[in-house]
Amino acid sequence: MISSTNKFEQLPKEKQARIVDASVVEFSERNYETASMNKVVERAGIAKGSLFNYFKTKSSLYHYIYHLAIGEVKAYLRKVRDETVDLPFEKRLTKIVDSGVQFITDHPRLARIYFRLIYSADSPNRQKIVTELQVLSNDYLGEIIQDAMDRNELDPNLDKGQAVFFLDSILNRFLKDYHEAKSHGDVDQFNRDEWVKGITIFFTKGLK
């Protein structure tokens, strides 16, 4: 079966990039329903008919773009997971938070799309996507926590599901607030190192 992005992927890379960039800007600045295809074509410098030739619907363009964002997030997570397998839980957690901060710095717009997806309720297929991300997060943090339990760095009798939930809540909230502060220019209200330290201490002392 031919995907709706097939025609798009035949395009010259430069044109693809223009369209992706324009879409990322639009979907990061407005939510799904208010994001405008007219604005996308305007910014990308192509005709409206062309865009609807590459992507049959607004929904399919959005699908393509948020997959891109999630893919990028996943890459960061995988990288930091693999680079820290041998570190103790505390150090590992620090690196994970750092990596999140780094992602936000490197890809603020993708981060915004990601947070929109998680926290707002208006994207198409929202429930399916959120469930997917939940599973991803569970697997990812679950692995980190399991490792720590195996090494007796965390109480081996922990309710792993709950521990993952707590960790996920705090990490996501911290990164979201950090992202928001950063995009409003007052990033200094977060002394990053202090917070990273605080989070790790909270969890190590807290669950031990």
Add this chain to the structure above:
Amino acid sequence: MISSTNKFEQLPKEKQARIVDASVVEFSERNYETASMNKVVERAGIAKGSLFNYFKTKSSLYHYIYHLAIGEVKAYLRKVRDETVDLPFEKRLTKIVDSGVQFITDHPRLARIYFRLIYSADSPNRQKIVTELQVLSNDYLGEIIQDAMDRNELDPNLDKGQAVFFLDSILNRFLKDYHEAKSHGDVDQFNRDEWVKGITIFFTKGLK
């Protein structure tokens, strides 16, 4: 100065209620930008011109409605705070979570408006509102935590700001997930008592 809701408040209570109900439904089901004034008047059974006579703009109607939601939330929080001043931190926390769950059960639509406000980025004056709520939460949870520190139930050397942040993150996330699960009908995935217990244990053992 005469507020834009002045004319509205002169109306017969019954008519006010119809308009408030219709607005609450609309703003709970759609986000600010996609909520429709046409739908509101239709549901309330009044003419469009009338609604714009009572509220000069969509934004001022929204303002009125979310203040209502926040007011209700505050009332619940105040109540549980005052009723639990003498209880130990653990019991107190349990009651707070319970009260949140109760609010969601009693006012699911107001809860939705509240969560929309916190988690989505598209309401007018969003930044101001969110800052206000942040302050509210800081005062509220800050007081609870300070009490516990004073009684040596929590480590008196805690960074209170961080402790509040952690607590706020987890409480909000739990209630949001609970609310979502409930409105999708699969509330049973949350064994409420178990979670309430888990959260309190996590914090008491964690911060002590």
Add this chain to the structure above:
DNA sequence: TATAATAATGACCAGGTGGTCATATTATGA
């Protein structure tokens, strides 16, 4: 170069939006 195939274009469509305002209805008071 002539022809066929492919890709790009933007005027156009139906349907929605927040908001307005001349007109119709109702309430008030003498």
Add this chain to the structure above:
DNA sequence: TCATAATATGACCACCTGGTCATTATTATA
């Protein structure tokens, strides 16, 4: 009862939306 003031009404406005498609421009083939 009649005149005046207050309120309710919905047709209407300009503007925007996602999406379409006949026409035009470009490219590939011969």
